[in-house]
Amino acid sequence: MGEPFLAVDWGTTNRRVYLIQNGEVTRTERDDLGVTAVRDFDAAVTEIRARFGDLPMLLAGMVGSNIGWRLAPYVAAPAGAGELAANLLRIDAKTAIVPGVSTLAGGRPDVMRGEEVQLLGAVAAGLVPGDALLAQPGTHCKWAEMAAGCIAGFTTAMTGELFALLRNHGLLAAQLHGEVSANAAFLAGVEEAKQRDFGASLFGIRAAKMLGTRDDADAASYASGLLIGSDVAARLEASLHDTVHILSGPELGKLYAAAIRANGREAELIDSHAAFVAGIIAIESQS
Structure with missing residues (x-):
């Protein structure tokens, strides 16, 4: 050994x-x-x-x-x-x-x-298998294609950093201080992300407040779903893998797993x- x-x-x-x-x-x-x-x-x-x-x-x-x-x-x-x-x-x-x-x-x-x-x-x-799609959520989420046990290629998305910036700066900051969970608002954000109109979808958070169509308590979960959903949809579009293996702690891992399943694939959390x-x-x- x-x-x-x-x-x-x-x-x-x-x-x-x-x-x-x-x-x-x-x-x-x-x-x-x-x-x-x-x-x-x-x-x-x-x-x-x-x-x-x-x-x-x-x-x-x-x-x-x-x-x-x-x-x-x-x-x-x-x-x-x-x-x-x-x-x-x-x-x-x-x-x-x-x-x-x-x-x-x-x-x-x-x-x-x-x-x-x-x-x-x-x-x-x-x-995980030697041929697999792995996700590593975080400030800069990594998506890696493994082939024969090697890192064949990968993509980095600034998903976590963008959420932090939105939460602390700019027009939406005051609305995004609630807790984030994989609730109905999060899944609604994941669904909205499928429209592939990210900038307009973000402004929709502001419009929902003005028109009273979504409680601000759910705004952070919705925004997180929108960001993670956009990340997930883009990566899965280019992948034929049925399962995504997620290398993450349970809290963030559950959010990505929910978004992956909402996009029609299986998700498995890895230690x-x-x-x-x-x-x-x-x-x-x-x-």
Whole structure:
């Protein structure tokens, strides 16, 4: 099962450290020391080893970006664990950063950093088939086409960021402070998204308030349904897969699952933490 090592999923706002021994996680800790909160990465890595042991360390995520420790390369899709392992950015003899993945399909550039570990791990752990469509909801939702266990291609949609901007700025902000759930208003937004007239549909939230046709308590769910529904409809139009595998926490995952089912496909939630662990083990074993 290989020698013990440390794996760090180091994002923008938080990080999670895993101690992996004999192919299993024996200890893990999460904190809010994402890359934007760290000024001295050498010291931060030394501190992790002081707590977890002086072991080899494999880091993934935004730690390898231009706002992180060192800029790790991008590996062009299609890419599997072997390609990522062959292009690790070596910091020193015991420390390395996993590269991201890039694509230029149809002339449109796209990149991911950190999500690739989960995607490959979901297949490696047997959580999804080798040929599958995977969604990773979040601030920037990733949709990845897996083929023979590799990342064949992917698309990023700024769905979560757009919702945050609408909720905090502009004309609709005062209406969008309610809780979001996969209720009737959310599903109505998903249905409206099928009209493919996103700008007009958004203004409809304002018009509904003026005409009293929708309670503002439901406006946030409707707007979320509109955004997620637009994202889902666009991705499913280009896919022949009957099922979408969602790598997400339960709250956001349930919203995407509801939108996917409303568009006539099946949805299955996958444990993203288990996928990350399987992916980092697969990369480490080939490095």
